[in-house]
Amino acid sequence: MMIVESIRTGAIEIWSHKTRSFLSFAAIAFGVAAILYTFAHVNEMQKRTRETFELAGPGRININKKRQRGGEESPGLSKGLTSGDAVVIKKALPNLYMVSPHLSTWAEIQYQSFREHISVKGINLEWKKRNWLYTVKGRFFNQYDIDTAARVCILNEPGGWIEKPWWMRRAKKRWGWGNKFDEWVKRVELVGRKIKLNDQIFTVIGILKNPPQDKDPRWIGRDASVLIPLSTAQRYFNDQQRGGAYVPDALSDIVIDTGDENTVDTAMQRIKNILTVRHRGEEDFDLSDWREVVSQRLSRQKEQAIQILSVGIVAILAGGVGIMNVTLATIFSRIKEIGVRRAVGATRMDILSQFVTEAMMLGALGGIAGIAMGLVGIEKLARDGADKLEALLIWHYLATLGISVFAGFIFSIFPAYQASKLDVVEALRNE
Amino acid sequence: MIHLDNITKNYGSGETEFQALKGVSFEVPQGEYAAIMGPSGCGKSTLLNILGLMDGPTTGTYRLGGDRVDDLSDELRTGVRRDQLGFVFQSFNLLPRMTAVGNVALPMGYSRIGTEERLARANKLLKRVGLINRGSHTPLELSGGERQRVGIARALANKPDLLLADEPTGNLDSKTAVGIMNLFKELNAEGMTILVVTHDRAVADQADHVIHMMDGLVREEERR
Numbered sequence: 001m002m003i004v005e006s007i008r009t010g011a012i013e014i015w016s017h018k019t020r021s022f023l024s025f026a027a028i029a030f031g032v033a034a035i036l037y038t039f040a041h042v043n044e045m046q047k048r049t050r051e052t053f054e055l056a057g058p059g060r061i062n063i064n065k066k067r068q069r070g071g072e073e074s075p076g077l078s079k080g081l082t083s084g085d086a087v088v089i090k091k092a093l094p095n096l097y098m099v100s101p102h103l104s105t106w107a108e109i110q111y112q113s114f115r116e117h118i119s120v121k122g123i124n125l126e127w128k129k130r131n132w133l134y135t136v137k138g139r140f141f142n143q144y145d146i147d148t149a150a151r152v153c154i155l156n157e158p159g160g161w162i163e164k165p166w167w168m169r170r171a172k173k174r175w176g177w178g179n180k181f182d183e184w185v186k187r188v189e190l191v192g193r194k195i196k197l198n199d200q201i202f203t204v205i206g207i208l209k210n211p212p213q214d215k216d217p218r219w220i221g222r223d224a225s226v227l228i229p230l231s232t233a234q235r236y237f238n239d240q241q242r243g244g245a246y247v248p249d250a251l252s253d254i255v256i257d258t259g260d261e262n263t264v265d266t267a268m269q270r271i272k273n274i275l276t277v278r279h280r281g282e283e284d285f286d287l288s289d290w291r292e293v294v295s296q297r298l299s300r301q302k303e304q305a306i307q308i309l310s311v312g313i314v315a316i317l318a319g320g321v322g323i324m325n326v327t328l329a330t331i332f333s334r335i336k337e338i339g340v341r342r343a344v345g346a347t348r349m350d351i352l353s354q355f356v357t358e359a360m361m362l363g364a365l366g367g368i369a370g371i372a373m374g375l376v377g378i379e380k381l382a383r384d385g386a387d388k389l390e391a392l393l394i395w396h397y398l399a400t401l402g403i404s405v406f407a408g409f410i411f412s413i414f415p416a417y418q419a420s421k422l423d424v425v426e427a428l429r430n431e
Numbered sequence: 432m433i434h435l436d437n438i439t440k441n442y443g444s445g446e447t448e449f450q451a452l453k454g455v456s457f458e459v460p461q462g463e464y465a466a467i468m469g470p471s472g473c474g475k476s477t478l479l480n481i482l483g484l485m486d487g488p489t490t491g492t493y494r495l496g497g498d499r500v501d502d503l504s505d506e507l508r509t510g511v512r513r514d515q516l517g518f519v520f521q522s523f524n525l526l527p528r529m530t531a532v533g534n535v536a537l538p539m540g541y542s543r544i545g546t547e548e549r550l551a552r553a554n555k556l557l558k559r560v561g562l563i564n565r566g567s568h569t570p571l572e573l574s575g576g577e578r579q580r581v582g583i584a585r586a587l588a589n590k591p592d593l594l595l596a597d598e599p600t601g602n603l604d605s606k607t608a609v610g611i612m613n614l615f616k617e618l619n620a621e622g623m624t625i626l627v628v629t630h631d632r633a634v635a636d637q638a639d640h641v642i643h644m645m646d647g648l649v650r651e652e653e654r655r
Contacts, residue, residue: 005540012528340524343485344538344585345513347506424485428524 003357010358013330014365024319024326025366028407031315032370032400033377038308039396040378045301049294057097057130059258060290061268063275065251066283078279079242083230083249085278089256092274093267097259100126103233104224104252109181110196111188116181120197121224122233130257131223138191138206141229145205149231153202155190156225158182159210181225197226200236264289316403319366320411327359327415338419339427348420355416356409363408367401374400432593432624433459433482438491438501440477451477452488453647459640464619465626466635469644475628476597478644482626483518483595484508496592513542517586521598523578525570531557531581532566538588556584560614576607583614594618596627600634612637 014021065081086101103122108115124146138154145152158179161168190204208227228237240250258267272287279285331338338351346354440452451474459465469475480486481493484500487508493501500511512518525534535553544552557566560580570578579599586594596615600608608631616637619625627634635641643651 004546016528336524337526340526341537341541342509343483343512343518343524345509345541345589347509347541350541425480428485428520 003353006354006357007361009354010361013358014361017330020326020329021362021365024322025362025369027315027319027322028363028366028404029319029370029373031312031317031319032367032404033374034308034312034315035400035403036371036374036392036396037378038305038312039400040374040392041301041308042305043392043396045298045305049298053294055131055133056290057257057259058261059097059256059264059267060130061256061258061264061271062286062288062290063254063256063271064286064288065253066286077243078282078284079247079250080240080279081251081254081285082247083234083251085275086251086254088274088278089254089271093258093270095259095263096256096267098126098129098255098257100124100129100255101230101251102127102253102255103230103238103250105233105237105239107197107226107237109226111184111190111193114180114184114188116184118181118225120226120228120233120237122228122230122237124230127227130255133211134208136206136208138204140206141227146229146231149235150229151200151202151232151236152205152229153195153197154206154208154227155185155204156223156227157185157207157209159212160186162212197228198237202228261291264291316407319404320407323359323362323408324411324415326362327355327412328418330358331355331415331419335422335427335430338422339424339430342422342424343428352416352420355419356412359408359412359416360405361408363404363406364401366408367404370404371397371400432461432463432496433457433626434492434494434497435482436492436494438478438481438488438493440474440481440486441489451647452481454491455644455647455649456491457642457649457652459624459626462619462622462624463640464615464624464638465640465642466638467626467628467642467644468630468632468635469650471630473644474647475644479595479597479628483516484512513538514589515592517583517589517591517594519579519582519586519594519596519599521601523570523575523582523602525578525581525585527570530567530569531562531573531584534570534581535584535588538585542589552588553584556587557581559587560584561610574607575603576610579603579607579611580614583611583618587618592624594623594625596625598629598631599627600629600631608633 063081063085083101086099090096090099101124105120105122106117107120109118123141125141125143128140140154141152144150185207191207193204194201195204196202234249238246238248238250240247256267256271258264268287268289275285275287276283341351341354435458436456438452438455439450442449442451455474455478467475467478477486481488481501484503488501491501492499495511495515500508503511525531526537529537532550532553535556536549539549539552554566557563557580560583562577562580562584565573565577570581573581579602583594583599586596594615599615600611603611612634615625615627625638627638629635639655641653642649643653
């Protein structure tokens with residue numbers, strides 16, 4: 001029979017057994033919603049990874065000072081990670097896009113009645129080359145600040161939220177949960193003011209405003225709360241000792257970007273050689289390749305996606321069995337009708353295709369309901385709902401719809417085949 | 432039109448085997464109005480199922496319009512049933528969720544006739560059987576006689592060569608039955624070959640050719 005006719009009969013059947021039909025496609029709908037969510041999740045993940053890569057630099061290498069444990073103190077042959085190391089690396093590998101040495105520490109910040117322990121990081125101008133997402137109030141450091149070890153500082157202001165997650169809002173209301181420094185920086189106009197870091201007076205020359213947290217592609221989040229020139233940090237906040245002597249140009253880490261993903265391996269090898277020689281064989285540093293971090297992160301997320309996806313598939317399978325059940329029930333209650341249709345000239349194929357069409361319509365209904373559920377669910381439940389939805393493409397919707405229609409098809413073939421095999425005379429006799 | 436030669440039909444096997452038809456032979460020429468009569472259990476319904484190609488005989492040959500149809504595949508049998516035969520049932524067998532027009536148009540759908548033509552022809556047929564303005568009613572909203580008229584219109588949908596009817600007045604009161612009988616007579620007058628299975632002497636009386644059956648055999652044929 002013609003498809004239009006099958007569809008019409010199917011629609012009448014589905015409509016006249018609303019509860020039965022609804023129950024059979026509900027499971028499909030859940031499955032579709034889960035699959036759609038997975039698609040959104042995976043896409044969003046890939047998008048963020050790309051952005052992070054672009055921001056962090058494709059050829060990123062981190063060199064971190066190894067923490068010294070008690071009883072394993074360095075014999076003093078190596079001075080640890082120093083500015084000298086950074087200079088030599090830069091000289092030996094002049095093609096590196098960025099070599100950014102840092103010294104990180106903690107200090108007490110004081111301004112009028114405000115007092116708080118915060119993280120401080122000494123940087124130089126190279127720092128600006130990567131992860132730059134900020135809007136600057138006031139100014140950034142210049143070479144003069146670095147050369148003269150000026151007591152100037154830049155405060156790192158949080159980006160806030162476009163829309164704060166509900167649980168954070170509630171936590172803040174209940175337990176006063178939040179960061180005092182963040183609120184202070186946001187509240188008080190500080191550019192040009194003098195603040196105290198430990199017992200040194202610093203002038204605030206600028207404020208770096210972060211992007212809103214719901215749009216921030218970085219995984220690790222914000223950098224240190226207060227930035228000062230590296231030379232200043234080494235002069236006033238340096239407590240590195242090796243073999244009983246101070247190390248005046250100590251660093252806590254160096255971040256390198258080779259500028260190209262393909263040169264990472266060779267660059268890492270060379271840096272390792274240089275540092276091993278300079279540190280006189282003492283392995284008091286850690287070299288890590290950014291790609292490893294990324295790939296670990298990705299594989300973790302992929303696992304998660306597979307889990308959601310398998311839940312979706314199981315739900316669709318369950319829904320398919322539901323459709324099979326409903327098709328069987330429909331056929332049992334319509335044996336007489338099958339007989340009449342066969343008697344007036346329907347072939348076995350006509351009967352088969354009619355029931356399969358009906359089941360596919362149920363599948364499609366489930367798919368549409370699932371997409372609606374998925375859209376509402378992602379929008380309302382996911383913290384970054386808007387981004388997730390944006391990441392969905394038209395073919396994701398079509399694919400999920402296709403999967404559910406296909407489930408209807410597959411699971412109805414067997415019962416529909418049974419129906420088409422009914423004996424005409426027997427079927428007509430059925431009441 | 433119909434040519435039956437020594438048709439037998441067995442049900443079951445071994446000990447429980449039962450012979451419903453024991454060698455039935457008769458002819459119904461083109462344009463004839465024939466009736467089969469006999470007590471229940473004489474094999475009338477079995478014979479009608481075979482004539483209507485809904486069941487096959489165990490042995491014997493069945494020619495319809497000159498072609499052998501007893502050994503066709505299910506697919507081909509369905510095709511003959513659809514295009515050459517019209518079937519009128521005792522209990523009407525209309526689809527309850529469809530309108531009268533839909534029911535009449537149903538066989539045309541299976542022979543792939545376009546929607547517009549189907550509806551036009553269905554309406555014309557309803558008019559032919561005397562059901563003007565009842566096309567949009569479902570069977571539940573129609574009286575017994577009206578339902579049977581819809582059933583006859585449906586049987587005529589694909590312009591069949593032969594109209595088969597199984598106790599067409601069996602579920603109707605005598606007054607309504609007369610109307611249906613007249614309709615059959617009119618159709619026959621227009622050239623339709625008709626074969627009716629009936630208990631009702633009055634129905635048989637208007638046929639040209641009455642076949643009396645007993646215990647799976649033709650006992651007597653009378654022609655008028």
